[in-house]
Amino acid sequence: MADAPVKEKQVKLQVANARAEESGGGIARIPRAAMAELGVTEGDVIQLSGKRVTASRVMAPYPEDEGLEVVRLDGLQRANAGAGAGDMVVLSRAETRPATRVVFAPAQENLRLQGSAIALKRSFFGRPLVAGDTVATAGQQRVSAGDMPPQLRQMLNAPAYALAEVRLSVVSASPKGVVYIDENTEVELLPEYQEPQETRRTDVTYDDLGGLGETIDQLREMVELPLRYPELFRRLGVDPPRGVLLHGPPGTGKTRLARAVANESEAQFFLINGPEIMGSAYGESEKRLRDVFEQAAKAAPSILFIDEIDSIAPKRGQVQGEAEKRLVAQLLTLMDGLEPRTNLVVIAATNRPDAIDEALRRPGRFDREIVIGVPDESGRREILGIHTRGMPLAEDVDLAELSRTTFGFVGADMAALTREAAIEAVRRIMPKLNLSEGTIPPEVLDELRVTREDFNNALKRVQPSAMREVMVQAPKTRWSDIGGLDAARGKMIEGIELPLKHPDAFRRLGIRPAKGFLLYGPPGTGKTLLAKAAARESDANFIAIKSSDLLSKWYGESEQQIARLFARARAVAPTIIFIDELDSLVPARGSGTAGEPQVTERVVNTILAEMDGIEEMQSVVVIGATNRPNLIDPALLRPGRLDELIYVTVPDAKGRKRILEIHTMKMPLGSDVDLDALAARTERFTGADLEDLVRRAGLAALKRSMTSESVTMEDFETALKDTRASVTEAMERDYEKIQGEIKQQAMSVNPIGFFAPGMLKPVREQKHADEARGESVFKSGGIT
Numbered sequence: 001m002a003d004a005p006v007k008e009k010q011v012k013l014q015v016a017n018a019r020a021e022e023s024g025g026g027i028a029r030i031p032r033a034a035m036a037e038l039g040v041t042e043g044d045v046i047q048l049s050g051k052r053v054t055a056s057r058v059m060a061p062y063p064e065d066e067g068l069e070v071v072r073l074d075g076l077q078r079a080n081a082g083a084g085a086g087d088m089v090v091l092s093r094a095e096t097r098p099a100t101r102v103v104f105a106p107a108q109e110n111l112r113l114q115g116s117a118i119a120l121k122r123s124f125f126g127r128p129l130v131a132g133d134t135v136a137t138a139g140q141q142r143v144s145a146g147d148m149p150p151q152l153r154q155m156l157n158a159p160a161y162a163l164a165e166v167r168l169s170v171v172s173a174s175p176k177g178v179v180y181i182d183e184n185t186e187v188e189l190l191p192e193y194q195e196p197q198e199t200r201r202t203d204v205t206y207d208d209l210g211g212l213g214e215t216i217d218q219l220r221e222m223v224e225l226p227l228r229y230p231e232l233f234r235r236l237g238v239d240p241p242r243g244v245l246l247h248g249p250p251g252t253g254k255t256r257l258a259r260a261v262a263n264e265s266e267a268q269f270f271l272i273n274g275p276e277i278m279g280s281a282y283g284e285s286e287k288r289l290r291d292v293f294e295q296a297a298k299a300a301p302s303i304l305f306i307d308e309i310d311s312i313a314p315k316r317g318q319v320q321g322e323a324e325k326r327l328v329a330q331l332l333t334l335m336d337g338l339e340p341r342t343n344l345v346v347i348a349a350t351n352r353p354d355a356i357d358e359a360l361r362r363p364g365r366f367d368r369e370i371v372i373g374v375p376d377e378s379g380r381r382e383i384l385g386i387h388t389r390g391m392p393l394a395e396d397v398d399l400a401e402l403s404r405t406t407f408g409f410v411g412a413d414m415a416a417l418t419r420e421a422a423i424e425a426v427r428r429i430m431p432k433l434n435l436s437e438g439t440i441p442p443e444v445l446d447e448l449r450v451t452r453e454d455f456n457n458a459l460k461r462v463q464p465s466a467m468r469e470v471m472v473q474a475p476k477t478r479w480s481d482i483g484g485l486d487a488a489r490g491k492m493i494e495g496i497e498l499p500l501k502h503p504d505a506f507r508r509l510g511i512r513p514a515k516g517f518l519l520y521g522p523p524g525t526g527k528t529l530l531a532k533a534a535a536r537e538s539d540a541n542f543i544a545i546k547s548s549d550l551l552s553k554w555y556g557e558s559e560q561q562i563a564r565l566f567a568r569a570r571a572v573a574p575t576i577i578f579i580d581e582l583d584s585l586v587p588a589r590g591s592g593t594a595g596e597p598q599v600t601e602r603v604v605n606t607i608l609a610e611m612d613g614i615e616e617m618q619s620v621v622v623i624g625a626t627n628r629p630n631l632i633d634p635a636l637l638r639p640g641r642l643d644e645l646i647y648v649t650v651p652d653a654k655g656r657k658r659i660l661e662i663h664t665m666k667m668p669l670g671s672d673v674d675l676d677a678l679a680a681r682t683e684r685f686t687g688a689d690l691e692d693l694v695r696r697a698g699l700a701a702l703k704r705s706m707t708s709e710s711v712t713m714e715d716f717e718t719a720l721k722d723t724r725a726s727v728t729e730a731m732e733r734d735y736e737k738i739q740g741e742i743k744q745q746a747m748s749v750n751p752i753g754f755f756a757p758g759m760l761k762p763v764r765e766q767k768h769a770d771e772a773r774g775e776s777v778f779k780s781g782g783i784t
Helices: 032-038 075-081 117-124 150-157 213-228 230-236 254-264 284-298 322-337 377-387 399-404 411-432 442-447 452-459 486-501 503-509 527-537 557-571 599-612 653-663 675-681 687-704 713-722 729-746 760-772
Strands: 010-017 027-029 045-049 053-059 070-073 088-093 101-106 134-136 167-174 186-189 243-247 268-273 302-307 344-350 368-371 516-520 541-545 575-580 620-626 644-647
Touching: 010 032, 010 075, 032 088, 045 075, 053 075, 070 075, 075 134, 075 254, 117 186, 213 230, 213 243, 213 254, 213 344, 213 368, 243 254, 254 268, 254 302, 254 344, 268 284, 284 302, 284 322, 377 399, 377 411, 411 442, 411 452, 486 503, 486 516, 486 527, 486 620, 486 644, 516 527, 527 541, 527 575, 527 620, 541 557, 557 575, 557 599, 557 620, 653 675, 653 687, 687 713
Parallel strands: 010 070, 027 053, 101 186, 243 344, 243 368, 268 302, 302 344, 516 620, 516 644, 541 575, 575 620
Antiparallel strands: 010 088, 027 070, 045 053, 045 088, 101 167, 134 167
């Protein structure tokens, strides 16, 4: 009697998402116990059976997955198996055979490809394939070079398509079943897209989204669960969610996220671009909207995505046209009229949530609002990894460093950055190309690499979208570029750099970081330089504001500008807001004369509310600079607003020598130049005065001879005759007096917020006395 066939061992595991950097690798990470039960080791091929059958190479689990019954698959593998995250798939050992012929085609419409069989062999050598799979040309899990013929070892050193990840579908493979490409396989690439037999699309998956881990989880429970498992809500006796509103800055991935959810949940995707709905005839706009909703309901399960919803559903009280009001009413009716179990979910996206009619923003219509903000450092690292999957990077490229220095960059900015870096690399090889031939030599493609210098050049041309309205040139000043301000520098490091770089340490000890700093002192002592260095050393965004940028002649517009400034700073945190000449923007309230416009008082109130109001300033620091601190409103000087009042004084002899060393670093000095002697002779000179001294010495050397090769002590002696200290003894005495008074002024505000009686009188009297006195220190000394 014949032996009974041995039953193939199988394991059932739950699908989970793989890490983004492993996308396109064709690997499955399973528990070690499952590997032992199936009798496979790392590198072996297993078969995955969901709604489809596909194959993957086995890898060990992540350390955090030890003991969990999950199989980690990337987005392409999940689509190939016909399973979503949370579904169960059956795993079994696969028998693979070498393929005699494999035909590939582009997996995306409107994409035309030309490639060689050698290039495809290089990308997919040893990779298990099944007809109908979607695969990617980048991010492959390579087999070791020792396992393949010598003639193909060299081919593994470069990807098939130099500057992009290309997704291909396996149109056919011979023989049937699980096959792999070897040196004898005939490979063909069809130039145009072929309609797949499966309905599931793989153009965008969760693996193509970086920095949105928590957002994806929120959206999945709101959208994917009702579409895939409607029986859960029927069992609970509640209606499933009907709508989700995504809002956030432009370029953060709202549209891409909606498309990924539709693909992963195997739902039909219907797109409404706001302005396309508008029609010229009466009632035409409403009819178009009804038609789309009807189509989506018939094709359920489906997702209806409305992009730029603020353009078709503005606040009805703020629009004049009747067509817009009728369209909003029609949308409200359609949202309310949805049958609760029709497996239709509406997702809307906007970057202006406050412009949407408030009737839409209630449960039963848009049940949840999800904020998609500017990605943090780890999110930017994920996005960079996604956009550089198919990019041949040089060894000097550090993606972690790039992610640290790209504050304010959203996903679209990261895509533009990698594209610009790739163009830089292409520009470098242009002299080697003969455009008349029409083809690029393979050896030139193999040498193509994107270097760190390419990314640095690209950063000069790509500005962060979230900072575009308030973007200034990133400061390049470091602490080492500042001399003679050790005490002020120490306070700035303690109050700004440490909280922004080590927030966990402050949370652990329950310490609130400082919200603001006031730098005051004579002009030219380096207050602005300190603020720039603080922003540079703490790797924070830097927004420099002048009073003229915020003050407007229109009633209420100044307050709006300030509120918008702080909102933008919170969105791109960590941020340093630097306000120069702070006394002109926030003068003491009540110090003006009768008949003057009260705009500055309203500005003061707005800034006080922003710095110490209901909305917390997370990782946003305000630095103000002034040389007239006694004119600033005292309410701003208390702890909780401007916590640290830093007196930036003139440097001492040691500090002056350090400043002279910094300014003469690139100057060829003669052997007779004695910086110690110069520092001793420049008492009360500020940093600006010393810079002017060095400049005048250089000019003196050129006057002596245009061929001068060095600057001598004689040139410095000539410069000393033409320059002077801008700070007088009277100014120093006044600032020492002010230093003790401003803290007392800050404490003179009584509990209900009004000034103590007579407090502003000395301020006004001092101001009028200064203006009347001919030898006023505020005029002769240069305090403006």
